[in-house]
Amino acid sequence: LYHPYNFEKQEKKQIAITQVDLSGAYFMYGGMMLEQRQYDKALDILWKGYELNPVNVSIMFAIADAYKEKKFLKSYISVIRKAHSCAVKKSEIARIYRCYAYYYTQIKDYDAAFSLVYAAKCFDAQGFSTSLREIEEASGKTFPEPSVEELKNTLKALNISWGAKELTISVISLLD
Numbered sequence: 001l002y003h004p005y006n007f008e009k010q011e012k013k014q015i016a017i018t019q020v021d022l023s024g025a026y027f028m029y030g031g032m033m034l035e036q037r038q039y040d041k042a043l044d045i046l047w048k049g050y051e052l053n054p055v056n057v058s059i060m061f062a063i064a065d066a067y068k069e070k071k072f073l074k075s076y077i078s079v080i081r082k083a084h085s086c087a088v089k090k091s092e093i094a095r096i097y098r099c100y101a102y103y104y105t106q107i108k109d110y111d112a113a114f115s116l117v118y119a120a121k122c123f124d125a126q127g128f129s130t131s132l133r134e135i136e137e138a139s140g141k142t143f144p145e146p147s148v149e150e151l152k153n154t155l156k157a158l159n160i161s162w163g164a165k166e167l168t169i170s171v172i173s174l175l176d
Contacts, residue, residue: 023053094124
């Protein structure tokens with residue numbers, strides 16, 4: 001877990017083992033504010049949780065959800081990119097691709113959005129049908145399912161890595 005201060009070395013912002021992840025409390029409280037549609041308050045709270053643990057993908061998703069509701073697309077996609085750099089679980093990767101797809105739907109790049117939704121399906125099928133339907137309704141089109149190789153090429157062209165980022169995988173390997 002990320003700990004904002006290493007007391008032994010008197011250094012700030014170090015990775016250290018800690019017994020309690022306090023960011024979880026901010027995540028829960030921020031989530032309650034999201035449910036109540038108090039997006040500014042939710043963002044304030046969630047960013048505090050992010051400061052305590054900037055590798056908590058769940059907090060990043062909650063922050064992105066608040067930006068999505070406020071229609072702040074640049075902030076939304078920025079947080080999704082941060083989340084992608086920390087995500088390791090298949091379900092997280094799939095959700096990140098669905099989030100990218102939402103962004104590309106909003107900027108009306110429907111080809112990219114379709115590819116990203118199908119890429120998400122390669123990692124976890126949950127949410128696939130709903131996301132695909134939203135893109136089809138927005139675009140007025142349907143596309144055939146692309147091959148995995150086509151998906152990888154599209155993501156490469158969009159500068160979006162396939163699966164977990166290489167740095168994330170390297171760090172996890174070191175920890176194991």
